[in-house]
Amino acid sequence: xxxxxxRTGLExxxxxxxxxxxxxxxxxxxxxxxxxxxxxxxxxxFVDLPSRGEFxxxxxxxxxxxxxxxxxxxAKEEDILTSKALLKEGVAIDRLLQSVVIDKSININSLLVGxxxxxxxxxxxxxxxxxxxTKVTCPSCSEVEDFSFDLxxxxxxxxxxxxxxxNAIRTEENTFVVQVPLTQAKVEVRLxxxxxxxxxxxxxxxxxxxxxxxxxxxxxxxxxxxxVNGDNNPLTIRSFIQAxxxxxxxxxxxxxxxxxxxxxxxxIYECSSCGYSADMEVPLTADFFxxx
Numbered sequence: 001x002x003x004x005x006x007r008t009g010l011e012x013x014x015x016x017x018x019x020x021x022x023x024x025x026x027x028x029x030x031x032x033x034x035x036x037x038x039x040x041x042x043x044x045x046f047v048d049l050p051s052r053g054e055f056x057x058x059x060x061x062x063x064x065x066x067x068x069x070x071x072x073x074x075a076k077e078e079d080i081l082t083s084k085a086l087l088k089e090g091v092a093i094d095r096l097l098q099s100v101v102i103d104k105s106i107n108i109n110s111l112l113v114g115x116x117x118x119x120x121x122x123x124x125x126x127x128x129x130x131x132x133x134t135k136v137t138c139p140s141c142s143e144v145e146d147f148s149f150d151l152x153x154x155x156x157x158x159x160x161x162x163x164x165x166x167n168a169i170r171t172e173e174n175t176f177v178v179q180v181p182l183t184q185a186k187v188e189v190r191l192x193x194x195x196x197x198x199x200x201x202x203x204x205x206x207x208x209x210x211x212x213x214x215x216x217x218x219x220x221x222x223x224x225x226x227x228v229n230g231d232n233n234p235l236t237i238r239s240f241i242q243a244x245x246x247x248x249x250x251x252x253x254x255x256x257x258x259x260x261x262x263x264x265x266x267x268i269y270e271c272s273s274c275g276y277s278a279d280m281e282v283p284l285t286a287d288f289f290x291x292x
Contacts, residue, residue: 042071044102047122050114050156050261055174055191061106062115069102070119073127081289090201093120093289094194100126109195114157114262116194121263124289125151134287136269140276147269149282154263162258175226178255180248185240188226189256196223217249218242224256 046067053065062068077096086092097108097119108116124132130152137144163170168178177188203219206212221241226232228240244252269280 042074044069044071045122045126047118048156050118050263051112051191052261055112055261057174060110061103062111068106068115068119070100070122070126071102073100073123077123077127090205091198094198096123096289109193109198111194112261113192113194113197114260116197117265118156118263120284121151121154121265127289132282132288134283136280136283138271138274138276139278141271141274143271143273145272149267151282153267154265154282157260157262157264159259159261162255166255166258168255168259176255176259178252180244180251182245182247185248186229187240187252188228188230188232189224189252190226191260192224199223221249221252 046069048067049062049065051062053062056063056065073096077099080086080096080099081092083092083095086095094108097116100123101108101119108119111119130150132149132151133146134149135144136147162168163176166178168176170176171188175188175190177186179186200219200223204214204216207214218241221244222238225237225241228237231237265282265284266279267282268277270277
């Protein structure tokens with residue numbers, strides 16, 4: 001995910017996911033404002049955005065921006081992560097990201113999900129290192145064991161050929177139109193943001209409190225489908241989602257995943273008990289920001 005040189009041609013010494021990066025020095029600085037003593041400044045680094053800023057509107061702080069500067073996690077961010085109130089509201093990670101981002105004009109909730117994921121992984125590395133040990137269950141023998149994932153091995157996913165592969169188009173509004181195979185409907189979708197994640201989380205909480213049936217898949221479709229055959233009426237979209245054949249549903253989910261700029265968090269897992277080996281998505285459990 002890193003580049004040897006930035007767009008100015010200068011060497012970039014603090015690029016996200018560089019191999020064997022030098023340990024940053026935290027140097028004391030003279031605090032002239034308070035009349036003496038020292039203030040301590042946390043080191044920073046630049047994180048590559050999977051979207052490269054392509055899908056943000058012109059008035060967005062990240063329009064055509066390829067990187068975001070963040071500071072390394074400190075005790076302040078650990079306080080955020082252990083706040084019971086923030087954890088209950090499901091916003092602890094968002095508050096942490098808002099705290100570490102240098103440019104305060106950036107609203108974390110407005111970030112595309114893939115860009116937000118890149119910042120989450122980068123922040124975790126600055127706080128606790130690239131090794132992520134968590135329990136995983138073998139799909140073959142069901143053995144539960146500790147497994148170590150290397151978070152620095154998370155390249156940006158290549159979505160360059162996704163439109164051509166699916167015979168889809170990108171609109172001027174940064175949405176995407178694809179024709180699903182069975183009903184032949186032309187479905188327009190948009191990329192989800194952090195705000196959409198919060199909305200989804202709250203809706204899930206609401207249904208859980210009322211003991212309502214979970215409808216995760218259809219709820220997600222409702223969030224990212226913009227129109228069907230050019231009709232953006234919510235009733236039309238809801239009706240299509242409810243009647244959409246499973247084959248079309250699967251095709252649409254695959255397409256959406258393929259065109260979403262993101263980091264690739266899949267790594268090779270090998271079971272120590274039965275020898276089963278396969279790609280496994282890095283599980284973002286509680287251990288991710290609260291390592292033992």
